Each structure stands twice: as C-alpha cells, then as structure tokens.
Amino acid sequence: MKTLIIYATKYGTTEKCALKLEERIVESKAINVNEIDINDFLKADRIILGSSVYAGQIRKELKKFVTKNENRLLKKKLSIFLCGMQKGIEQEKAINLNFSEEMKQHANVINYVGGAYQLEKCNFLERLAVKVIAKATESKEEIDYDKLYELV
C-alpha cells in the first residue's frame, strides 16, 4: 500500500468519495481517521486527506490528526479533498481556515469536490440550518467527480 486515504465523515459522503479514490488508485487504502493504524501512515509514500466541512470547519478528528502530524505530512506526497456544498469564495475560505500555509504550499492538489445534503440523516438543528442558510428543503447529491478524480 503506497497511498493512504485518510478521511473524516459525519454522514458518509466523504467516505463514499474516499472509497471511489481507493478503487481508482493502485496500491491504495482508504481508512477513517478514527481507525488509523499509525504504521500504515508512517509507511505510506503518499497521503490523501479528505474531510467534510460543517460551518466552515473540517471535522475535528481530522483537524486533530493534521495538527499532531503536520511535520510528517510535510515529508510525504500530499493531496487534500473537502466535501461540502458551498461554492466559490466560501470554498477558498474553508481551505484557508483549516490548513496552514505550509500544508497548502506542499499539497499538489486541494480540491473542493461537492457533497450531499442527506436531510433524513440530519438532526433538527442541522435540517433547520440547511433550510435557512442553504435554502435546501430536499436531500440532494452534488459530487463533482471530475474534481475528485483529479486526485488520482
């Protein structure tokens, strides 16, 4: 296994994207950051980080992993994808807010790849936020596979 795809997800969209990458990248393995085997991480030549974005923030378990391992990550080939439904400048803001200058410089690709609203899985407050802020009243999936597969 040469490429380790480390992801954090709440309702499964980021996991779905990570598994699509795993299918397409030879000698790769996708793993939830909560279940990571540190030896797999140390041995991998290339790391792909993936997280969903909520209220502008990546998932805290991935943020914690990145903070703890930033020096190691900076010594490996690195790509990053974010799942989220925001467009344009909000995507840039989320990238800037969540990753250091060094990480941004070092990663060969940092792509926002779209995501999904799965309202049936959301709690009341999340549904309300989606309705009020994003004006979405139905579940929908908008994964940008072209952007995702740029990481292959």
Ligand SMILES: Cc1cc2nc3c(=O)[nH]c(=O)nc-3n(C[C@H](O)[C@H](O)[C@H](O)COP(=O)(O)O)c2cc1C
């Ligand atoms: C309460 C809530 C807040 C969200 N906030 C953002 C956001 O700030 N930026 C964004 O791009 N997407 C946002 N989204 C969309 C999610 O990132 C999107 O649904 C994503 O696909 C979730 O992936 P996951 O199932 O892997 O957690 C939000 C969704 C919910 C339900």
